[in-house]
Amino acid sequence: MKQKRFKTPLVTINRLSIYYRYLESLKETEEGRNLETISSRKISIATGVNPAQVRKDLAYFGEFGKRGIGYPVIDLGKELRNILGLNKEWPVVIAGAGNLGKALAYYPGLEKRGFLVKGIFDNDPKKIGKRFNNIFIYSVEDMEKYICEWNTRIGILTVPANFAQNIADKMILGGIKSILNFAPVYLKLSHGVRIQNIDVSIELEGLTYYLNS
Amino acid sequence: MKQKRFKTPLVTINRLSIYYRYLESLKETEEGRNLETISSRKISIATGVNPAQVRKDLAYFGEFGKRGIGYPVIDLGKELRNILGLNKEWPVVIAGAGNLGKALAYYPGLEKRGFLVKGIFDNDPKKIGKRFNNIFIYSVEDMEKYICEWNTRIGILTVPANFAQNIADKMILGGIKSILNFAPVYLKLSHGVRIQNIDVSIELEGLTYYLNS
C-alpha cells in the first residue's frame, strides 16, 4: 500500500468500497473465479462508475494495474482490503436497542466485514440484560466504561433524535472516534471525531421531490 | 411555490429537508414557537450548513426572506413542505420482511412525513399472512398487482443483495418510480426510475479508512 500524495476525497473512499464489493462478488461465480485480471471498463459496467474515474480512484493509492492488461483481481482485492482497513477486526458498540438497533445486531454484513458488535446500550430496564443475536444489552450508564474496556472506536447511534447528542457525547467520553448516526439530527462533535449520517427520511424526501415535479 | 429556473442539484434538495426538519423542531420549544423570523445565520448554526449556502438553496425556489429581517418561520416551513412534496400522502411498499423491513415498518418517522406503508412483501411462507405494526405481509408474487392497485410509486428494498435486482424489476413492472435501496448492490434500472442507496457497510468503511490512517 503506497502512501497517498494528496488528500483523497471521501467519495473516492466510498467508491473503493464499491469496487471491493464487486471484486468479492466475483468469487461467487465459476466465471469470476477464473478471472485473473479485470479492466476499468468491466468494473465500470458492474458498478456504474465511469472507467476514468475508476482508474483515477485507484491511482490515488498506487499503480495496481498493467497497461494493456488490466488489474490483477486477487491483488487488487487485497490492496483495497488494506486501504479500507478491512484486514483487521473493529469492535463496535450500538446505542439504542430499538428495532433498528436490533436489525443491525442481526445484520450479517457487519461481521463479514470485520465489524464486531461487542455490546448494545439502552436506558430501558426492560431491555437491559436481554440479548440480540447473543449480544448483551447493557445500561447506557455503563457505556463509557465498556467502550474504554473494549478499546472501541466506532459507535453506531440508533437512539431517538432528542437523545442523540447526549449519547454521542457519552460515546466520545469513552473514546469513540467515529460515529455512524441514524438519528435525524445534526450532531455537534468535538474536533477529531468523524461522523457519517444515515437518514432515511431525507433520502425518501429526495425521492418525493422528483416525483412531485 | 415559484417555478425554479435551473436544475436544482440533489444535494440542495437534501439540505432543504434538513432546514425543514430544523424549522419543525422549533415548534417543540416555547422559545422556538415565539420566533417569527429566522436568519440564514441561525439556520447555519443549527444545521452546520454555510449561511450563503442556505440562502442560495432557498433562492432556487423563490424570495422567501426579507432583507434586514430574515425568513418568516411559518411561511418558510410551508414552502419547504410543498417543495419537498410533504403536503400529501405517499403510499409506499416494503420488499423484504427481515429485521430491517420490520424496523422500517415500525419507524414512526415515515408516517410523520406522510409515507404510508401499505404493505410488506416477502417470499417466506412463514412470514406471509403475519403483520408488522399492523401492516400485512403479502407474497412477492402479488406485489405487482398490489403496487398497481394502491397506485404506489415509492418502493423500499430490504431484501438480500442477490435478490435485489429481481425484486426491483418486479417493483418497476408494477409502476414503482422511485426506489430506496438498502441492498448492497448496484441496481441497473430502466430510464425514468430514480434510486437512492443506503449502504451501512460503505458508510462504516468510510469510517475505518480514516481510523486506519
Added chain:
DNA sequence: TAGATTGTTAATCGATTAACAATC
C-alpha cells in the same frame, strides 16, 4: 506489429463560499 488498457494531464463541469449592493 496491432490491439488493449493503464496512468495522468488537461478540459470541463458543478458546487461552495466570499463579498456586496439592495433594502428592511
Added chain:
DNA sequence: TAGATTGTTAATCGATTAACAATC
C-alpha cells in the same frame, strides 16, 4: 439614519471525464 440580513454575482474550490502517450 445605523444595523441587520437577504438575494445574487463573481471567485474559488473540487470533482468528473475526455483524451492520449506509455506500454503490455
